[in-house]
Amino acid sequence: MFEKGQRCQIRIDDMGSEGQGIGRADGLAVFVPGAVAGDLVTVELTKVKKRYAFSKLVSVDEPSPHRIEPLCGAAGCGGCGLALLDYEGQLAIKEKQVRDKLSRLGGLEDPLVRPIVGMDEPFRYRNKAQFPVSTGGIITRKGGVVENLGEPAIGFYKVKSHEVVDCGDCMLQSAAAMAAADALRRFMAEDNITAWDERWEKGLMRHLIVKTAFGTGEVMVVLVINGKGIPNGQKLVEMLDEAIYEAGYSLESVILNINKKKTSQIMGEECIPFAGKPTILEQVGDLSFEISPMSFYQVNPVQMRVLYDQARKYAGLTGKENVLDLYCGVGSIGLYLAREAANVVGIESVKNAVLDANRNAVINGIVNARFVCGRAEEELPQLLEDGGSDEMITDCVQNADVAILDPPRAGCDRRLLEAVAAVGVQRIVYVSCDPATLARDVKVLTELGYEFVEATPVDMFPWTVAVETVCLLSKLKSTNTI
CATH class of the missing domain: 2.40.50.1070 (OB fold (Dihydrolipoamide Acetyltransferase, E2P))
Structure with missing residues (x-):
């Protein structure tokens, strides 16, 4: 039985949501700030619970092959949770986290997770x-x-x-x-x-x-x-x-x-x-977007194209499909897909973002996209049941083939997932910034009649613990992959 103040030596095999190392001592998960995956460290336990413990780093006895000195002098700013890992090590830990969350929280056995897509130059990427x-x-x-x-x-x-x-x-x-x-x-x-x-x-x-x-x-x-x-x-x-x-x-x-x-x-x-x-x-690419003070926009434009290209690939568009873009923000994904779709309808709760989205459609001469203001979990069931004054929106919603889900970190409201299942779309492309809530929602969608096909992590945020993932689910019971 471990006690506060006790020292032990552990191998770090994972990293937590705040960049702390995680190892095990006789089955007890131990969180170690300052340690990275691959380190062999000596720690002193500072708080001990039944299944896990917190500790402080005493010494790095055998450094990980991916351990580096921080490249930035602003020590303590808290922005770069993976500052002690080289870029190869960062990509490996992020890919592992996506796979582990889909297995452990999503209930998937050996989920197909494609290799993470990193950046050639992982610096100066934030817009x-x-x-x-x-x-x-x-x-x-x-x-x-x-x-x-x-x-x-x-x-x-x-x-x-x-x-x-x-x-x-x-x-x-x-x-x-x-x-x-x-x-x-x-x-x-x-x-x-x-x-x-x-x-x-x-x-x-x-x-x-x-x-x-x-x-x-x-x-x-x-x-x-x-x-x-x-x-x-x-x-x-x-x-x-x-x-x-x-x-x-x-x-x-x-x-x-x-x-x-x-x-x-x-x-x-x-x-x-x-x-x-x-x-x-x-x-x-060939699209222009107006950015306003309050609007949300992907912070890494280089990787944004990688992410959106993968979403387009998973959507499998032939020019005949109706697409729902839910939690659409300024409409960037929907507009990116619009020229290969029949129609696109986006739903977003932030009024200024919806104004931006519709204006961006006009700027780019896209006439087959509409954006609606409201909470997606409320608007979608309403449009599905009663339609609306815009025939294009009504037809697109009630005959949707593909749904793009791009929720905030908290994930999707269950009511929205149930509404998407009620629409009966053949494909769901889920874009997530949090592997845990992605896994939770994938589990719900499998219960609602969808099958997880595969996921591709994209490193939108090098040097931080965050990772973006685009995931494909299909209503068809098929093991085919893209």
């Missing part, structure tokens, strides 16, 4: 950067003058805290994003601009969000503030413009997002165009 801003707190002097306690820090939250780790460069972010962060940091220091202090619920700058269109080079900067404006804001715009231009991009849009809520919610509901255009334009 959206989201930086919290801090000055270590604020203080109110006599006379009501508010001052910063420290220098501006723009970066990422330290692990399990709201302490901002200043980041001069992040290898995952675009050069434009890092240039914008540097410009804001200098502006705040020069003009004594305060940062949000959640303890006192005061301060102006809360977050910096930078969206980079890799296909066009256009950049949008969203400044999340606790106020109505920024003192000497034109100076900031000029500094942002110059810095982003020197990084090789073009600043096309500066947006003020007003967030006066006393919560940790990042963005408020009001967006005010401050300089330039209200949107930026992205190019993916």
Whole structure:
């Protein structure tokens, strides 16, 4: 029986959702921060439960062949959970996690999981950067003058805290994003601009969000503030413009997002165009997409095409199929498939995303796609039962052949899965950012009459623990694979 404070030597054979190593001591699962798959380590147990234990790393007795020194100097930022693994090791652990989750949680025996698709250059891939801003707190002097306690820090939250780790460069972010962060940091220091202090619920700058269109080079900067404006804001715009231009991009849009809520919610509901255009334009293959401040868009445009090509392959389109695009966001998957489908209907609960999706259909001259605002688990059963005023939407829903499911991390509402099964689509293409909820929903779909065919993991987020997976399920009882 193990006890707190006891030391033991274990081999790390897996990694957890936060990047910690996982090994076993006489059947007890032991979580070890700082250890990686393949390490032989000595640990000291810090908390012991019946089936698992937490520990601290005492020594690495035999390092994994995939262990490396971190490539980034921003220690403690919490962004790169797999910073101690080389890229080959990262891909192996992610592929294993998808397979293990489908087996253990999905109830599948030896599921067919294709080799994970990695990146040739797994750096600078993010087209959206989201930086919290801090000055270590604020203080109110006599006379009501508010001052910063420290220098501006723009970066990422330290692990399990709201302490901002200043980041001069992040290898995952675009050069434009890092240039914008540097410009804001200098502006705040020069003009004594305060940062949000959640303890006192005061301060102006809360977050910096930078969206980079890799296909066009256009950049949008969203400044999340606790106020109505920024003192000497034109100076900031000029500094942002110059810095982003020197990084090789073009600043096309500066947006003020007003967030006066006393919560940790990042963005408020009001967006005010401050300089330039209200949107930026992205190019993916032969499609153009308008990106607005609030819209969701895949953060890795290089791997997005890989993911969407795999989804198109799994959909098996011949030009005659009706396609449902559920949790469709700005409609990027549905529009990507539309030219090889008869009709596409997307459903999304975020109103601004639906507006973006329909506008993107118009921009690209796509006339066989419609996007509906509402909760997919509510709208789909309603359209299936009662139809609607748009004949194209009614016909597509009631005669759908393929359903694309691209839910948030929490997975699909069971009511939606039941509605999809009620439609009777022949193929379901499930795009997931969480192997655990994917496995859970695959199990439900198999109970509803669908058969798991295969899955392909795609590494959308190198150096982090996250992995995207596209999965095919078929209503036909067939063992054929793609």
